[in-house]
Amino acid sequence: MSDNTLLRINNLACIRDDRVLFEHLNLSLAAGQMLLVEGHNGSGKTSLLRILTGLKLADEGEVLWRGISIERLTADYYEQVSYVGHHDGVKRELTCLENLRLVQAMGIPSDLDLDAVLDRVNLYRYGDTLMGSLSAGQKRRLALARLFATQSILWILDEPFTSLDKSSMGHFETIFEQHLRQGGIVVMTSHHDIAMQGTEIQRLNLSQ
Amino acid sequence: MNRLSLSQAFIYLLRRDLTLAVRNRAEFANPLLFFVLVITLFPLAIGAIPELLARIAPGIIWVAALLAAMLSLDSIFRSDFDDGSLEQLLMSAHPMPLLVLAKVSAHWLVTGLPLLMVSPVLAEMLGMPSEAQGILILTILIGTPILSLIGSIGVALTVGLPKGGILMSLLVLPLYVPVLIFASSAIEAAVGGLDVSAQIYMLLAFLFLAISLAPVAAAAALKMSMS
Numbered sequence: 001m002s003d004n005t006l007l008r009i010n011n012l013a014c015i016r017d018d019r020v021l022f023e024h025l026n027l028s029l030a031a032g033q034m035l036l037v038e039g040h041n042g043s044g045k046t047s048l049l050r051i052l053t054g055l056k057l058a059d060e061g062e063v064l065w066r067g068i069s070i071e072r073l074t075a076d077y078y079e080q081v082s083y084v085g086h087h088d089g090v091k092r093e094l095t096c097l098e099n100l101r102l103v104q105a106m107g108i109p110s111d112l113d114l115d116a117v118l119d120r121v122n123l124y125r126y127g128d129t130l131m132g133s134l135s136a137g138q139k140r141r142l143a144l145a146r147l148f149a150t151q152s153i154l155w156i157l158d159e160p161f162t163s164l165d166k167s168s169m170g171h172f173e174t175i176f177e178q179h180l181r182q183g184g185i186v187v188m189t190s191h192h193d194i195a196m197q198g199t200e201i202q203r204l205n206l207s208q
Numbered sequence: 209m210n211r212l213s214l215s216q217a218f219i220y221l222l223r224r225d226l227t228l229a230v231r232n233r234a235e236f237a238n239p240l241l242f243f244v245l246v247i248t249l250f251p252l253a254i255g256a257i258p259e260l261l262a263r264i265a266p267g268i269i270w271v272a273a274l275l276a277a278m279l280s281l282d283s284i285f286r287s288d289f290d291d292g293s294l295e296q297l298l299m300s301a302h303p304m305p306l307l308v309l310a311k312v313s314a315h316w317l318v319t320g321l322p323l324l325m326v327s328p329v330l331a332e333m334l335g336m337p338s339e340a341q342g343i344l345i346l347t348i349l350i351g352t353p354i355l356s357l358i359g360s361i362g363v364a365l366t367v368g369l370p371k372g373g374i375l376m377s378l379l380v381l382p383l384y385v386p387v388l389i390f391a392s393s394a395i396e397a398a399v400g401g402l403d404v405s406a407q408i409y410m411l412l413a414f415l416f417l418a419i420s421l422a423p424v425a426a427a428a429a430l431k432m433s434m435s
Contacts, residue, residue: 055295056435079211079301087292093231094224105220106300106307108211146296 013060039206092132107150225314265334266395304427320352343398347391357422368433
């Protein structure tokens with residue numbers, strides 16, 4: 001076990017309606033590593049990701065961040081984590097910039113200014129557009145823009161490519177590679193094939 | 209860049225919720241409309257008996273305010289829960305009770321404050337004695353924030369349930385009753401020319417208890433609703 005492990009999962013179990021989704025799950029992730037969670041529908045991918053965010057409690061076991069349980073860290077953990085779940089978590093009645101400003105206010109703002117953040121997700125000219133008038137794919141891109149608006153190390157992404165087109169998918173894969181090279185960690189689920197070059201991808205299949 | 213200070217984060221979320229309320233005016237006008245309608249219907253139903261109306265005015269106004277507040281509670285967390293903003297708030301780098309307090313404050317400014325502003329007009333309409341009107345406004349000023357704060361716990365507990373509305377009413381209503389009793393008793397005493405400081409101090413005690421405990425309870429309840 002390497003010393004630069006940031007995220008460690010100890011003997012994790014998740015039970016839903018008397019059905020064991022997974023148990024005795026052990027994992028460790030160091031800076032620059034990526035975890036791809038696979039499995040058929042209902043195999044507990046989203047549950048695992050929500051346990052990693054601390055939004056859901058594990059039925060057994062614990063999640064450690066730099067050796068300390070995330071239940072004890074709370075805000076100190078959250079300032080280093082970005083989560084994009086099934087819901088985009090953006091407000092229809094706010095503009096793109098207002099949404100991102102809120103994201104920054106709730107975390108530690110990154111050094112990028114917000115126009116640059118919008119540019120990275122190809123929404124540069126939509127800063128003052130209300131979210132409600134964007135397409136599903138554009139909303140998804142704005143949800144993913146959260147990743148650059150704050151200084152987070154651990155990115156937890158649940159089906160990040162939903163409703164994105166092929167070129168956007170490629171674009172985000174490059175961004176994920178970049179994040180990994182800069183010492184970040186990406187944990188994600190995806191039904192799409194991930195074709196990322198030169199990165200160490202750990203695969204976890206929950207169906208087995 | 210650094211993270212915002214607690215007060216900056218509080219003000220930021222408060223402003224965001226007020227912006228949302230301005231852009232969703234219709235939804236937030238509803239409780240106020242309900243309040244005014246209920247009170248204007250009473251003289252029509254009971255008949256034009258000024259003594260009787262003046263006698264029951266404090267009760268009518270307070271019951272209407274309480275129901276209007278309950279009607280509006282769901283909007284504190286509902287839309288944030290539905291679009292996933294709430295899980296982002298729970299994962300913020302700031303303490304959740306502070307963010308809950310910001311949301312409840314915004315909710316009170318949008319729903320409680322308008323009630324406060326129209327209640328003198330309605331009190332005058334029902335023929336309440338003018339010496340009691342000041343006390344009425346004072347009880348509404350102290351009482352409606354308590355309603356929002358206690359209500360936030362109820363909503364936080366039930367926001368994850370598909371049909372939590374009835375359960376929420378059952379949870380919250382018993383906790384509203386002391387506020388109703390002390391507020392109407394204060395107005396009653398003022399009408400009779402008695403000292404009202406005991407009731408007002410009691411309401412203030414409720415208010416400070418609610419400010420200090422309700423956000424913590426609601427934050428914990430939200431965490432439960434999420435998992």
